[in-house]
Amino acid sequence: MLFLPTWSIIHSRVWKMQIPYFARHCRVVTFDGRGNGKSDRPSAPDAYKEEEFAADALAVMDATGTERAVLVSLSRGAERSLLIGASHPERVAGMVFIAPALPLPPAAPRSGAEQAFVTPHESYDGWQKWNKHYWLDQYEDFVQFFFSQVFTEPHSTKQREDAVGWALETDPETLIATQLAPRLPDEESVRELASRVRWPVLVIHGLDDAVRPHDSGAALAEMVGGAFVTLEGSGHCPQARDPVKVNLLLRDFACPPTPSRRWSRGKSRGKRALYISSPIGLGHAQRDVAIADELRKLHPGLEIDWLAQHPVTAVLEARGEHIHPASAHLANESQHIESESAEHDLHCFQAWRRMDEILLTNFMTFHDLARDEQYDLWIGDEAWEIDYYLHENPEEKRAAYVWLTDFVGWLPMPDGGDHEAFLTADYNGEMIEHIARYRRLRDRALFVGNPDDIVAEAFGPDLPLIRDWTEEHYDFPGYVTGFDPADFADRGRLRAELGYSEDEQICIVSVGGSGVGADLLRRVIAAFPYAKQRVPALRMIVVAGPRIDPASLPTHEGLEIRAYVHELYRHLAACDLAVVQGGLTTGMELTASRRPFLYFPLRHHFEQNLHVRHRLERYRAGRCMDYEAETPETIAAAIADEIGREVDYRRVEGDGAARAAAMIAELL
Incomplete structure (x- = not known):
């Protein structure tokens, strides 16, 4: 699979949610397009002709020994994909177009601004910011505006931040040159290239795309005789905002999974559970093993597989637990957390936000395992990626699902200011919306502790108190130590x-x-x-x-x-x-x-x-x-x-694991 560059306002990191997953299933090639990333930034507009981008892609294929590939393009990458197919059809195994930016009806929202791109204005509102003079004077504001139109989906703060950061790695002069470069002028020129398509085609387009109209993607699919998938509620970059769905569509198109060669009738299957234990520290492993032991007492013969990574695997191996081989594909979360730390300093919330591609990679590993093997029960102990992406893609639920956590609510640190307070409230708000819409998704939600252990704060402005909401949506088995203090x-x-x-x-x-x-x-x-x-x-x-x-x-x-x-x-x-x-x-x-x-x-x-x-x-x-x-x-x-001081602590219950297991066992 060759993931092509899109407009030079961003570079190849735009494919960060695809590359790790597909690298497990096929050979993946991508590169920074000219104008951003590690590639040159020529100043002449002719250097940014679409033919030049197509030639770059062919040169990369030659340099990497890639004879044929499925070409995956985003937005402006559509034209260079068609050019490669027209000039070198033997190099193309298939094409995927995501939100293709081609001169097809209906017109794009910025079409009027494009015609007046070099004309100065007295004021610049909305798409009037698509203007050479505004870019030179207010580049960062334009970038902020543009990506607010790219990511129209609610709760897209991280995707916008990423894209703005990538845009700031280039400059307005470079983007002006890309805009002045010649491109396909009209529908007829697209039709001429499309007439040469002789391979499978998939077009994916968000219905709420505010940059390129959804119907223009449908027009391309009809023109080339390809399959067309509408993503309702999605914007212009669904591969970043809805990566699970896009990845599954790409997988089925480019490298479909091999059908299982073995199937067991329902009544002949033993009971199986898949336990996903958070790798951040060892505490989760200790309590999870204790809960697993109690579950086996209630359901003798229960087979438990663990999807886990170091250092949790150290505890599991010492206990003789079965670590599923798919665990080897998990991206290392502990290593990321360590890389984010300074001297006894870890901005936990921001580190978690910056772990988005790791979390997506690990969800896709879980997804493939859960698709290929039958489990009666999934248990996720602070398996944030599982919980988040299941709520984003509820149709992927295939088993009873239990969620465990020992805290609820992202909270801002005092020196984080208004912006961090906004971000934590936004993340909390999305979680609350997820649970309200899909209460059926978590068959059990267990808070590892008691109601009094919950902080008194609210999730954010105009959001409920954390304790009130948690008491409504969780069960409380008490604290799980993993041992009996007695x-x-x-x-x-x-x-x-x-x-x-x-x-x-x-x-x-x-x-x-x-x-x-x-x-x-x-x-x-x-x-x-x-x-x-x-x-x-x-x-x-x-x-x-x-x-x-x-x-x-x-x-x-x-x-x-x-x-x-x-x-x-x-x-x-x-x-x-x-x-x-x-x-x-x-x-x-x-x-x-x-x-x-x-x-x-x-x-x-x-x-x-x-x-x-x-x-x-x-x-x-x-x-x-x-x-x-x-x-x-x-x-x-x-x-x-x-040292040696007598203490007067409140007692901690010793039966938390048994109580948690009893709540979970009902699902088996």
Whole structure:
């Protein structure tokens, strides 16, 4: 498949929602068109003739050894696709046109502005901004306006931001040159090229396209005798805004899946569940395995496959769980989160937004698996991509579906300003609309906790209170620790099993399963000599976790550094103090085991600073620390103050996994 460049206002990243998926199913070629990205920006209009773009595409095919390809074009790419077919039909295996921009009736909304493109105006409103002089004077405003017309769908903030960013990688002079370049003049010139089409054609067009009329796409499909698909509610770039549907249409057209060679009659099938566990940290894995164990008690013989990635797979492998081979195709979410972090700083909401192509890639992996294999039940523990794209494409639901989460509501950080508050409210609003329209999609929605654990804030202006809405739409099994705190009532025996003597004061330092906590580990390690002076019996054990190399951390005499520790919660239950990041799972494990702890929420991490802190304060658990304000000396003082302290925490239930499993088991 050759994904062609479109207008030079954007580059090949416009295909980011297609490339990873199709690269698993066929050979994919794409490139930055002249005028943007990594390609040159010639100044002469003749350099942007459509024949030049077509020649570039053929040169790329030659350079990559691509004899034939399905050509996929977007908007202005339609003309160069037809030119390639007309001059080199032997290189074309098929054509897909998405929102083709060709001189076919009816006229485009900007047709009047195009005729006066070089004429200055006293004012520029709407499509009058399609003007050489306005571009030179107010380029960024034009770009903002243009992409508001490209993405007319509600809640398209990320797609618009992406496109504006790509447009700012070129300049108005380049775009003016592209606009002055000669193009096909009229319908007859299109018809002449279309008459040479001798291969399968698919045309996809959004009914709400505000840049190129939907009926012009229908006219092209009729002209070439191709299939035509209308996307109701979609705008000019559905491959970005409705990528699942577009990907499935492209897949069926260009490289259809092979039919399964095996089928089982319904009554002969054993019960099967597919469990999708969030890879951000290890906490989800611990509770998910506990729920899975309880499900098997209620449904003996239940087969559970796991769609998961590192570091979750480390827990699953240690437990002997079956990780589905399709997991190898998942794009790495933990690596992305780590790449977004700075020194003990992770802007969680923005990092999640910038993970959109990873989430789409992973949904497509899930989709192919769920299409090819029969499951009675899907369980998604904060599997955001599954939940979002199922609500965007509800027809893709094929099994009972359970959604689990331990927080509800994106919340802005105080220094995010009005823009972040707008964005979080917009994301929350879309989620609320999804649930209101398709309440049937989630057969069970479980909040891992209790109603009082929910923050008191609203989802945003003119949106409901988070707690009120969550109580209406979720069930509450209580918190799921993955263990029964009563099992550790005899701490002396537990310490002996783990090799901790009674005359030692054990301090466990852990930052979970991601690599984001390395800076906190280093600062606590620096505090060790000072803490040892204050607490002579101190034995500090630093757990690097599966994504931090222990050899990368500094050390001191008497300090122990370990890599991944299986069943770390047992060590936490045995310790005299823990120093941890601000994640919920470790904090609640320590709360359930009634151990004192210091916790350092990541800066800008809304979940740790708002949702988790609210819950821990409700349990009267832990001492919240500010990484920016604390030095090794003050951390050492806090360790000395807290180690071995008797606590008065609110009790954490020990049967959360069983209660969650009972709610899920009804669906089987």
